[in-house]
Amino acid sequence: MSDLSFRNWQSVQDEVLRRINSRLWKPGDLIPNEAELATEFGCARATVNRALQNLADSGLLDRRRKAGTRVTLHPIRKATLDIPVIRREIEGKGHTYLYSLISSQTVIPPQGIIGRMQLKPDDRLLHLVCVHMADGKPYVFENRWINPRVVPEVSGVRFIDQSPNEWLVENIPFSSGDITFSALSATKFESGILACKESEGLFVIDRSTWRGGEAITSVRLIFAPGYQMHTDI
Amino acid sequence: MSDLSFRNWQSVQDEVLRRINSRLWKPGDLIPNEAELATEFGCARATVNRALQNLADSGLLDRRRKAGTRVTLHPIRKATLDIPVIRREIEGKGHTYLYSLISSQTVIPPQGIIGRMQLKPDDRLLHLVCVHMADGKPYVFENRWINPRVVPEVSGVRFIDQSPNEWLVENIPFSSGDITFSALSATKFESGILACKESEGLFVIDRSTWRGGEAITSVRLIFAPGYQMHTDI
DNA sequence: CTCATTATTATGTATAGACATATAAACAAT
């Protein structure tokens, strides 16, 4: 097969993908080395390298020096999970957005937050509680902790007109984060805030973001019944 | 700044990252072009290209021909969401795994599935209902539809000893998929299967996978109370 | 002034060649 039609890295990638999906190269298989593929495809080794590297990045190939390139046994797919500005999410669905701050105070956080954010025992955090509404109906309850030692800019913000969610997304870059998804049954407290029945199933996101080794913020978002989060893999 | 210490693409990437995080280059800013950076860093343009391309892939830079390279205003982070073999997930937590097939039949699916899987109106699907258990307690309820026209291999499988989840992950590669996360309140049906209280909040994953333009399978996973899904961004 | 054409420019990509680096496998020494 000395086909001269593989002259760019995308077409090489497509051909490799075809061979993987057609099970010509099965999961776990060692595929020919770059030099051989370059000869077969009639292109430079760098072009093959670009294609295989890209497939390795997306998790379909495992590459190791000297050992060669193998088709991944159980590929892990990447999904894009953005941290949305809730206002835009609601307005994007064609609803009118309303935001309401319930409380704001600087306090010593509970043990759970200290652990999750790896705080010093005497760190005082800004605790914000608020609700985002769509067409007047509660959409999501935001329960947030912000570390003012890491984000000193926060001291000048009142969070009356702009939610902590929006302000943080717009102003504070982060280097990493972790997210936990779960469900809970509404207690009297949540059912009151979200205007739903008690013990109703609610979708929950717990998320912390970090800069360097320090936690910027940790938030629990409890969504009103019916909320769905969608993504592609 | 004619520092000669940027001789590989990672160090160039690190320096660019530093300038972004230190807000020397702010979100929205146009950064110097590749040729200028190459001169500044004392390396080839291709090296700068590799670094910037990588940062663009991870969403921190926006690049357009002629227009140049800008720092992304609202970066979207990528998370790795694998499709786990539930057996391994349970055993990985140190519990003993048990799988139980409740029903298996080939039928014309309901409207919702026809729509979600973009089926022809007369497509008959294999409908599988089963439960995965950890230490004898229900862990997740699996309600799955498989298209035997797309996956003819499925006709030879009984799903008595191996769950459809595990068989599909091990044997059927897919090219894309979509996932929806939500919560529901347990009905009498779910509370019976998952041994939980009626109306308790349950975490739900709806997932479809595709090969080319055709849906391979669509599944609803309803998890027992307390389940959490975790990922990093 | 408007619209189509052309020039300019920044990124995108291909190439050959060279060297770097990790590491499996063969071999040697204990």
Next chain:
DNA sequence: ATTGTTTATATGTCTATACATAATAATGAG
């Protein structure tokens, strides 16, 4: 048998150069 050393090899990366491509900016025709 175990440990340490060498060697061969596949991937990783850099370089200089060239051309491709997209898109903005400048230009000119009507």
